[in-house]
Amino acid sequence: MSTHLPEATDRDPQETREWIDSLESVVAHEGPERARYILRRVMEAARLHRVEPKGALVSDYVNTIPVADEPNFPGDREMEKRVRRIIRWNAMAMVQRANTKFPGLGGHLSSYASSASFYEVGFNHFFRGPDAEGGGDLIFYQGHAAPGIYSRSFLEGRLPIEAMERFRREAQRGMGLSSYPHPRLMQEYWQFPTVSMGIGPISAIYQARFARYLQNRGIKNTDASHVWAFLGDGECDEPESLGQLSIAAREKLDNLTFVVNCNLQRLDGPVRGNGKIVQELEGIFRGAGWDVIKVIWGPEWDDILARDHEGVLRRHLNTVVDGQFQRFTNAPGAEVRSEFFGKDPRMLEMVAHLSDKQIEGLRRGGHSYRKLYAAFQRVKELKGQGRPVAILAHTVKGWTLGEGFEGVNATHQKKKMGADELKAFRDKLNLPISDASLKDAPFYHPGMDSPEVEYMLERRRQLGGVMPTRRGKIQVPVELPDDTFYHEFHSGMTKGEASTTMVFSRLLAKLIRDKKMGKRVVPIIPDEARTFGMDALFSQVGIYAADGQLYEPIDKGKLLYYKESKSGQVLEEGITEAGAMASFSAAATSYAVFGEPMIPFYIFYSMFGFQRVGDQIWAAGDMLSRGFLLGATAGRTTLNGEGLQHEDGHSLLNALAFTCIKSYDPAFAYELAVIIQDGMKRMYTDEENIFYYITVYNEDITMPPMPGNANWAEKWGKPESAELLEKTRRGILDGIYLYQSADNKLSHHVQLFGSGPIMGRVLEARDLLAEKYGVSADVWSVTSYGELRNDALECDRWNRLHPEADPRTPRISQALAGVEGPFIAASDYVKALPDLLREWIPGRLTSLGTEGYGMSDTREQLRRHFEIDCETITIAVLDTLRKEGKVAASVVAQAIKDLGVDADKLDPLHV
Ligand SMILES: Cc1ncc(C[n+]2csc(CCOP(=O)(O)OP(=O)(O)O)c2C)c(N)n1
Numbered sequence: 073m074s075t076h077l078p079e080a081t082d083r084d085p086q087e088t089r090e091w092i093d094s095l096e097s098v099v100a101h102e103g104p105e106r107a108r109y110i111l112r113r114v115m116e117a118a119r120l121h122r123v124e125p126k127g128a129l130v131s132d133y134v135n136t137i138p139v140a141d142e143p144n145f146p147g148d149r150e151m152e153k154r155v156r157r158i159i160r161w162n163a164m165a166m167v168q169r170a171n172t173k174f175p176g177l178g179g180h181l182s183s184y185a186s187s188a189s190f191y192e193v194g195f196n197h198f199f200r201g202p203d204a205e206g207g208g209d210l211i212f213y214q215g216h217a218a219p220g221i222y223s224r225s226f227l228e229g230r231l232p233i234e235a236m237e238r239f240r241r242e243a244q245r246g247m248g249l250s251s252y253p254h255p256r257l258m259q260e261y262w263q264f265p266t267v268s269m270g271i272g273p274i275s276a277i278y279q280a281r282f283a284r285y286l287q288n289r290g291i292k293n294t295d296a297s298h299v300w301a302f303l304g305d306g307e308c309d310e311p312e313s314l315g316q317l318s319i320a321a322r323e324k325l326d327n328l329t330f331v332v333n334c335n336l337q338r339l340d341g342p343v344r345g346n347g348k349i350v351q352e353l354e355g356i357f358r359g360a361g362w363d364v365i366k367v368i369w370g371p372e373w374d375d376i377l378a379r380d381h382e383g384v385l386r387r388h389l390n391t392v393v394d395g396q397f398q399r400f401t402n403a404p405g406a407e408v409r410s411e412f413f414g415k416d417p418r419m420l421e422m423v424a425h426l427s428d429k430q431i432e433g434l435r436r437g438g439h440s441y442r443k444l445y446a447a448f449q450r451v452k453e454l455k456g457q458g459r460p461v462a463i464l465a466h467t468v469k470g471w472t473l474g475e476g477f478e479g480v481n482a483t484h485q486k487k488k489m490g491a492d493e494l495k496a497f498r499d500k501l502n503l504p505i506s507d508a509s510l511k512d513a514p515f516y517h518p519g520m521d522s523p524e525v526e527y528m529l530e531r532r533r534q535l536g537g538v539m540p541t542r543r544g545k546i547q548v549p550v551e552l553p554d555d556t557f558y559h560e561f562h563s564g565m566t567k568g569e570a571s572t573t574m575v576f577s578r579l580l581a582k583l584i585r586d587k588k589m590g591k592r593v594v595p596i597i598p599d600e601a602r603t604f605g606m607d608a609l610f611s612q613v614g615i616y617a618a619d620g621q622l623y624e625p626i627d628k629g630k631l632l633y634y635k636e637s638k639s640g641q642v643l644e645e646g647i648t649e650a651g652a653m654a655s656f657s658a659a660a661t662s663y664a665v666f667g668e669p670m671i672p673f674y675i676f677y678s679m680f681g682f683q684r685v686g687d688q689i690w691a692a693g694d695m696l697s698r699g700f701l702l703g704a705t706a707g708r709t710t711l712n713g714e715g716l717q718h719e720d721g722h723s724l725l726n727a728l729a730f731t732c733i734k735s736y737d738p739a740f741a742y743e744l745a746v747i748i749q750d751g752m753k754r755m756y757t758d759e760e761n762i763f764y765y766i767t768v769y770n771e772d773i774t775m776p777p778m779p780g781n782a783n784w785a786e787k788w789g790k791p792e793s794a795e796l797l798e799k800t801r802r803g804i805l806d807g808i809y810l811y812q813s814a815d816n817k818l819s820h821h822v823q824l825f826g827s828g829p830i831m832g833r834v835l836e837a838r839d840l841l842a843e844k845y846g847v848s849a850d851v852w853s854v855t856s857y858g859e860l861r862n863d864a865l866e867c868d869r870w871n872r873l874h875p876e877a878d879p880r881t882p883r884i885s886q887a888l889a890g891v892e893g894p895f896i897a898a899s900d901y902v903k904a905l906p907d908l909l910r911e912w913i914p915g916r917l918t919s920l921g922t923e924g925y926g927m928s929d930t931r932e933q934l935r936r937h938f939e940i941d942c943e944t945i946t947i948a949v950l951d952t953l954r955k956e957g958k959v960a961a962s963v964v965a966q967a968i969k970d971l972g973v974d975a976d977k978l979d980p981l982h983v
């Protein structure tokens with residue numbers, strides 16, 4: 073990556089010098105524009121001859137902004153320094169005090185210490201607060217820097233000292249401060265969770281894009297709002313950090329800035345000991361189409377670099393690897409002089425006028441207010457150019473914390489300072505904290521009427537208010553469609569078939585067309601719309617494309633053509649579940665971030681949800697997302713030909729661990745409609761901080777009418793029943809309802825649970841059991857094992873803690889009160905799901921499901937393999953009755969034979 077060419081390899085230095093002299097002469101006499109023009113022409117010629125230099129994306133290891141172009145710093149430098157010092161102290165104190173009183177609580181000193189100046193320049197001069205036009209800027213704070221952000225709020229009078237004392241002690245609700253930015257825990261403070269490395273950066277990109285989406289669709293003017301994402305250089309190792317950079321450039325997101333804290337260290341040691349992380353990142357960002365502003369050296373270097381007429385120092389800076397720079401962090405000036413500058417007598421000459429102490433004081437750029445201000449100001453100037461910007465700021469990890477911290481490999485993990493370190497730190501910061509109290513590392517607040525606090529508050533007033541600030545509630549009511557809107561989905565089909573995916577697609581299209589809330593619907597699809605039969609949406613509402621459509625689509629003229637449009641509604645994300653998930657989070661938190669509630673429906677291959685982007689889903693929960701995740705092509709055997717990397721039989725089990733997610737596995741159209749209708753009400757009217765995961769399948773079935781309604785009554789020759797209709801609705805939402813009871817009880821009677829498409833196999837087994845084996849069955853539709861379990865857990869816990877009160881009865885127990893077992897449950901998901909309810913099932917439970925990797929084959933073969941087809945369910949029922957002592961083993965053995973099931977077939981668990 074380095075552009076460095078060693079002088080030793082120059083065959084003709086005289087000739088080289090002449091070329092350089094000509095260039096310098098053009099710069100001096102005709103200006104930089106002309107020089108740039110000539111260079112571009114020369115490069116064109118070089119390309120023609122195939123001799124263009126490699127690595128041209130990387131510039132020298134010096135500041136991008138020349139000294140001459142640095143603006144004057146407009147703030148009160150001394151005042152801001154004092155503010156910064158107080159914040160630095162308190163950021164240290166909160167970690168120090170927490171760990172002194174409660175060893176093991178943890179926290180970080182070094183990350184904020186290295187990045188304090190970034191934030192302070194931002195807060196005092198750039199970050200626009202919530203009252204600013206467009207709702208202000210959106211800031212992704214580096215997770216481990218949280219103590220510094222709290223300390224600023226403390227100074228501003230937003231956080232009382234009691235809160236500062238409760239860093240990382242949140243069990244007493246409403247009192248403590250969360251370890252990292254967690255909106256879930258501090259709902260009026262943090263906006264974006266950033267601590268799982270990589271999730272902040274990718275979220276920031278899609279947040280900036282979503283701002284444009286709202287703008288281009290005419291929903292909100294977000295033009296003035298800027299997204300700032302602060303991340304670590306180590307964090308850039310994560311694929312999520314850099315993997316989507318190109319979309320930011322493609323979408324011309326000049327409302328987005330990454331500020332990378334390049335302290336050259338991660339947790340264990342150097343980020344690129346043998347390389348140069350800043351240079352590597354510069355190449356990556358530029359290659360992806362970003363502008364890069366490097367802030368490498370502090371002002372102390374200006375004069376030295378100005379003496380580097382031959383470029384010898386620059387070449388040296390280009391070659392010294394990060395591990396070596398790290399070593400110089402704490403080295404005495406004399407050593408830096410001899411080991412660094414001493415590599416060439418010309419470099420020694422450049423620093424000959426400096427004392428060793430002055431050499432020791434040569435700062436890195438990321439600690440210079442002036443240099444950072446210039447970089448941030450340049451970002452502002454670049455707005456309108458259509459490019460996102462990355463500021464790569466060179467810093468020292470643990471800066472100002474003393475020798476035990478600065479640049480040492482263990483610095484990330486150090487939670488406490490020793491007595492001498494505290495004293496040295498206090499002296500360095502020049503704070504009025506007495507020697508006697510030093511050991512306690514007391515918080516320091518100069519008073520709300522002190523000039524420091526008045527200054528910082530005035531700066532914030534000018535910039536639109538204090539930050540971070542999160543709006544917790546929906547400000548614009550969402551008018552949801554009434555019951556009649558859903559009736560068509562409740563009525564079932566008399567002929568033809570549909571899959572739940574098709575039903576969902578129709579429901580979504582109808583929601584989009586709704587006059588009142590339709591515009592708030594955000595369909596998100598990662599290159600899979602055709603798979604899900606949703607491509608009609610492309611022409612109906614258009615695919616969002618910031619540039620509109622610059623070409624004539626190949627299918628133009630057809631009814632369903634590929635329509636891209638600036639006001640398009642569909643987010644067709646391409647093949648990036650991570651990107652799509654980031655879009656989901658942006659849309660799902662728009663109610664809080666932009667004050668515009670949006671309703672995302674993100675539909676994806678269910679296999680590529682929880683297990684692929686699970687951590688992002690977790691973060692979406694942290695962010696208090698509201699919306700719908702649709703796990704399509706669901707079911708281990710229903711998606712049949714695709715094999716073990718596609719066929720999902722466990723995402724519903726994954727979903728259970730995400731307690732803010734309501735997960736459902738509907739079998740029928742009306743179940744799906746009931747769940748979505750209720751979900752929208754809960755999230756957008758009742759303001760519950762939940763979101764949904766619903767599995768939808770691609771197996772076509774004839775959708776039945778909803779028990780209780782007119783079509784149902786007609787079909788079964790029964791009276792219409794509003795009561796039954798409501799009971800069914802409630803049951804669907806609770807997780808279980810009686811779908812069909814047996815007309816007549818036969819010699820044996822069982823209860824069958826079915827979910828998703830396996831409900832069809834359960835119904836077949838019911839018929840076979842009645843016909844051949846004298847077994848009758850009631851059939852229950854289980855729409856959510858997860859919901860039932862969570863409710864049961866909640867009741868049990870409440871009862872345990874209120875032993876003298878009337879006990880609460882779990883919904884599963886209410887539904888099955890007086891029902892006699894045994895119970896046999898089957899779904900296209902793992903047996904572990906029904907097993908989770910075992911404790912509350914009033915009788916013997918046999919769980920059937922799809923543990924195992926699976927394979928590709930027809931649905932019939934796969935269902936036989938996993939033992940969830942009609943015959944294997946029948947055998948399981950008979951065997952359950954055998955265990956109950958109701959049928960003989962020989963009956964089961966005979967059934968195995970008669971039904972053609974191979975008793976010695978492969979156990980699916982082992983495939
Ligand atoms: C996904 C993930 N993996 C691992 C960690 C643990 N971790 C926390 S901070 C850190 C090092 C961070 O280094 P860097 O990004 O360079 O930040 P800085 O040096 O500014 O502290 C690691 C590995 C994490 N938070 N998230």
Ligand SMILES: [Mg+2]
Nearest residue numbers: 304305306337
């Ligand atoms: Mg780092």
